[in-house]
Amino acid sequence: MTSDGSDYDVAIVGGSISGAGTATILLRERPDLRVLIVEKSAAFGRGVGESTVEVSAYYLSHVLELSRHLNEEHLVKHGMRFWFANDATRTLDQCSEIGNRYQLRVPTYQVDRARLNEEVLRRAVARGAALWREAHVVSVELNDGGTQRLTVQRGADTTTVGARWVIDGSGPAALLARRNGWWQANTAHPVSAIWARFRGVRDWDEADLRRRNPSFGNATFTLRCNATNHLTGDGWWAWLIPLRGGDVSVGVVFDERRVEFPIDGALGERLKEFLLAHPAGREILGEAAFVEGDVHRRRNLAYRTTRFAGDGFALVGDAAAFMDPLYSPGLDWVSYTSSVAADLVLAQRRGEDVAPRLERLNRQLAQSYDRWFEALYRDKYEYLGEFDLMRIAFQLDVGLYYFGVASEPYRRGPEAFLEPMFSQPSSRPFFRFMRFYNRRLAAIARSRRARHALGRHNSGERAILNGFTFARSSVLKLGRAFVQWGRLELEEWRLRASEGPSRDAANS
Ligand SMILES: Cc1cc2nc3c(=O)[nH]c(=O)nc-3n(C[C@H](O)[C@H](O)[C@H](O)COP(=O)(O)OP(=O)(O)OC[C@H]3O[C@@H](n4cnc5c(N)ncnc54)[C@H](O)[C@@H]3O)c2cc1C
Structure with missing residues (x-):
């Protein structure tokens, strides 16, 4: 029994990367916390989420301290x-x-999720988390600022357990979001x-x-x-x-x-x-x-919750939202959501008033998802089969990720995870610029499709790039993409003039 009468300080639904990762951060900061992890599976299967990018690789290696495990059990990504x-x-x-x-x-990895999840969970347990395995949380009764009540099925038994905090790391099952009517499909992205x-x-x-x-x-x-x-x-x-x-x-x-x-x-x-x-x-x-x-x-991969946290609960990883697997943002999102959820719980345990933090967290995560989607994914499938359009998008998408996102944890440390991508005012011009070129490339593809002119550059061309670094000067490499974009606009204008107007408006 904890000081406030609950069985646990924190109960976590789901023992995969976002659930067990959050437990790890909490227990490293506060080894005295009583943390329970409830995981449905007897053993993890090989799930998706196998390719890491720079942000999630930092989280796995520097926050969850898995560098050796990654080197010994997985592959370095090229x-x-x-x-x-x-x-x-x-x-x-x-x-x-x-x-x-x-x-x-910058290191990145190709991971076997069955092995990775087991290792993260094993380490959370080694730090002191209690684990109920082959147990599944059937329902959660939320009590603002009070004790959360979880009903858990373990074999033939049904148990009720109380905890001051519930962390929902249930993945696409999204237990809290679905049960509370917060789950929303992203219908712009089927x-x-x-x-x-x-x-x-x-x-x-x-x-x-x-x-x-x-x-x-x-x-x-x-x-x-x-x-x-x-x-x-x-x-x-x-x-x-x-x-x-x-x-x-x-x-x-x-x-x-x-x-x-x-x-x-x-x-x-x-x-x-x-x-x-x-x-x-x-x-x-x-x-x-x-x-x-x-x-x-x-099906319907893209969704998000309308509520990310309250005084007594927080949603992490896929339980909170998912966008699209292109560029592997899933584990980046896990890095941010697990970090802000742990920060919230730790603030409450220090006796701080969590109301301002909650307001900020709900606003920032909603904004992060929406802008991330608009900047990178809306209508991407219009043009991702076009070599010359993707060549420009790839350089700009990756170059700006290096410049404004991936470099942040390396420069500032894990604190950077408390400011999810696109959640800060300084990111607004970048968001607008990315949304602009993404829309523009999609419009060009639509125009080509209407003229039956897709895929002209898809044979016999190569864009072999030297890659980006975190040096400020690396951003100059984006100049190449700008020149290609300028040429592309001229060529498209010339072709539209010679092939006749498209049925779609190119600027739509
Ligand atoms: C097609 C596809 C490809 C992807 N590829 C990539 C990629 O290459 N790189 C990348 O970074 N991301 C990728 N992702 C996203 C990535 O898979 C997820 O973001 C990541 O796995 C989320 O981890 P999680 O811990 O939140 O959820 P999960 O790993 O899904 O874990 C949820 C856990 O909760 C447990 N659980 C569920 N309900 C209950 C319950 N009621 N009680 C107890 N336990 C419960 C489950 O058994 C499970 O272990 C991809 C996603 C898709 C759909």
């Missing part, structure tokens, strides 16, 4: 690569490509995903493949097989993420408005067939087979 094709593209060599010339300078782990995937760097695809072979000095490779098409993209031990995670994400995914046959077969229509997919996945029983589908 950036992102994108592969484009049009009707004339026959071979891998002919696919247009975007990617880095060298390995990234994207779905299908994924599986594959065996027998060809090595992107093997000698035979390079011999048969001569211009592909010498274009880059990093390992393509350690990258997240993206295949792209009109309204869809697919990831290929290597995992330690040889399996490769493969999934497709598509905009329901643009892509009709085949409906006949087993889901894994349909996934493979869909990807074999892309020349890069044919080359890399031709001999591969999906792992039986490990094929998944999720």
